[in-house]
Amino acid sequence: MSQHRHPGAPGSAGAVPALPDLPEATVARLPEYLRALHNLADSGDETVSSEGLAAAAGVNSAKLRKDLSHLGSYGTRGVGYDVALLIGQIESVLGLTQRRAVALVGVGNLGHALAGYDGFASRGFRIAALFDADPARVGEEINGLVVQHVDELSRVAAEESIAIGVIATPAAAAQPVADQLVAVGVTSILNFAPCVLSVPEGVDVRKVDLAIELQILSFHEHRKASLTALPAAGGSALTALPGGLAGGDSQEAIGT
Amino acid sequence: MSQHRHPGAPGSAGAVPALPDLPEATVARLPEYLRALHNLADSGDETVSSEGLAAAAGVNSAKLRKDLSHLGSYGTRGVGYDVALLIGQIESVLGLTQRRAVALVGVGNLGHALAGYDGFASRGFRIAALFDADPARVGEEINGLVVQHVDELSRVAAEESIAIGVIATPAAAAQPVADQLVAVGVTSILNFAPCVLSVPEGVDVRKVDLAIELQILSFHEHRKASLTALPAAGGSALTALPGGLAGGDSQEAIGT
């Protein structure tokens, strides 16, 4: 567990705190900026304006400037941002200067795909170990890694110094797996199982639920369909609002 | 401007979507509530308090009450919420009363897993068609569906009345695919490709980028490691940093 130095701002000592309190919203966007910057670098661009980078990352340019200002000033007025410099800066802030080891638990349908996903490797991570509780899956080789039984987790985690755990098990198995990960010192978990994990203070959990994403889209789809005059009703639950925007009180009972 | 509505007789009419302007944050949480409610229903619970449901969904109880209040009043003071009724209400608001047809484009590593993911089917969606641009993959059967060439998209979309498109292609192919989806009338897209899609007004895009999730975790991991390691020097520890940008362990190729 070597920790690693943040390149200080050029200039006198004490100018820029090494660990600024970045707003969560900013942190969530930095990876997107980073990806866009890599694209620009591949295109041979050496500098980029906030306008250009914002477009590439799909955000407002003022927001981008404010985000970047939180990491210190790395732009030049009248010119823009140095692409290579900014890449280094963001990678440093995100802690990507070291390649973090990831343990993946649950090599089922989704887990199998994650194990083979090269986007992890190309963006700063190394899948260091695969686990599953099903003995039938133990021993299988995926992408050069052999699936191990989940009971081996504590031993392997120590050897590989796992930094992040990814849970791709069924919902019922997720909490015990999370507990095991926490027990071996993992403090960052990415959870694909459709359930809420309870973890001690200091452990970060991010959740990705594919069905939830679709359901959110479904809501907007539903709303859009209701706002436009519904063409051919399929005899289902939905009807259009007759008055459109005008009818403030319209609260028709709509059968199911 | 109150949108009060009595639950009334829930006989044949299960829900009353008055088409409220739900806050986005609320919409994003409703699916989580729905999942928790299904769990409760499976356990045989008929009612649940805001406290209990909030715990099951991993949120603050006041927030949950406010969220639910936006759909109208469906709780009973002193008692709680009727589980079955609330399930029906949320499903209605989310537009899950009809099973929406989903088209999946890109049957590579991740797409293959998505095609086989039963979480979609069990939570209101039907994968209706699979597409890929690679002729070698066309004809393959996954989960009872035959992969078709992406050029068939317009024909099939009409037949199946696709509501949602899922893009699981490489980044370079994502934008053309999105354009095709939009062209055949799809107004909701779930994008797994690591790139920004540009779509016309009225089309909703949600993005899921697995590497970004890891990078956000990496930031917090990095920050936690720095906080625990540095305080040895006392008060203003975070200043004198040896090495500039070319610091020893940094700057290795990450990303493409």
Next chain:
DNA sequence: CGCGATTTGTGCACCTCTTCACAAGCGCCT
């Protein structure tokens, strides 16, 4: 029939995030 225990629904204050608008800074051209 009324009382107390319980739980919802919500007004309010606080906080974070977003967006606008503009001054300050930088390089280039004349």
Next chain:
DNA sequence: AGGCGCTTGTGAAGAGGTGCACAAATCGCG
């Protein structure tokens, strides 16, 4: 050298979300 156009960085206003705290409403029970 000086002016001009371009771009960053930021103050301030606004929008949206969160959580507390409490009044209102309902049930069960004596």
